[in-house]
Amino acid sequence: MNYVPAIGSKKSPVAIIGEGPGGEENRQKLPFVGPAGQLLKSCVKAEHLEWDAFYRSNFLHERPPDNNIKPWFSEGLKAEFLAQQEKGNQVLQIAAGWDKKKYRYFWLTDRGMAAKTALIVELAQTDAKVIVALGGTATFALTGMAPITKIRGAPARCPELPGRVILPTIHPAACLRTDEDGNAGKYLWRFDIQRDLAKAVRFSRGFEWPNPKLIVEPTYTQTMEYISDAHKYPLVSFDIELVDNSIPCISLAFRPNEAISIPFMQTYGKVREREVWKKLKELFEN
Template structure:
């Protein structure tokens, strides 16, 4: 139990350091800066990560280098969900660190936020071969963990990035072009779908629409 608390506290402290707290007073009591709720959420996320373990629940495990669990503020008010890791994400074990990640990071910065202040995850945690869209059975095997992440973090607003994430979370058949920019709900949490950053690399003319969507999402955060 003590080890879990120390591990969770360390994760919260790393978060605060990433958002600008580089040095702390000599007699600093970390509990003052790291609220109990953030520590508890970090503990639960760590436990969930361990539960996934060396996952072999679907064929995607066969070609992976790393499970890409997700990262960010365990007590984030704004959460971004994509479809799955790409090549660079698979190598680093982190979500959205390739070219599409640069687009997402830029969007987040333009909102006046840092990546470390939001939470970023994907529908599937392992890279689909050749970056194809994850199959329904692959999504089903992994969706339970995404739902648990959302349940733990309890963000106020979720931005679903692209067709796969939107359909998986909202259980809809409607394509992204018909639902983007609209406000939906998932278990009481506001959801704003928008285009996937990888799509914006191929269709830069859609960046303005995406910017409008993420601004709408931010405005829903209280």
């Protein structure tokens, strides 16, 4: 396998970090020249940004055999997770959906930790204020967070790179994959990538970390008062979660740095929950 170096100025305010070289990158010894790289380049152009204005590199500088990243970064069973945790490697355990008794396990192996260390050293030598992490591997290495589909577009921190903003986004290769029926259902993810790239450039010109107030376990009284207050505002944002044809929660926000998540899992009892639904009905009909 050939070594594929980074490309672009180290003085660039925004860096893009992928997972590793593919076949075409290995042949040309250049990053982001294969199909995924071409799609990424088209996303940059779609936002009227300059491709060469970005510092571009990868978590790995050599192509993983058979494009298999598992020897460096993996998700799987608890036993392997515990083994990596005992070694002191970077690991993450998160709830699988709404079932708090089921978990997903992520980890970096010894080789993954070595690659992370090298990446941190590389990025520390750049002036990048914002680092766009493409896909789950680069994102987990830099932030310790997963999965990528849940955290993309949200600014994060890297403890080893203080003062920098990590902005996770979907890896462009995911947009090129097809499902079992041959349908390219993930094509629309490219528009998420475009928005995230534009956001990264915007953040590089000035960024302040938000300090939101998130009300995640409100009392019945808090919930009713919050819905009443929402009537006073001309614009209310809401997000309805749907799991197995039921609604476990609805989130509301009418201030930039404040939101509430209203649970519908028999938290308040059937009678009070019915009153909450009536209150929400009045709000949504307004």
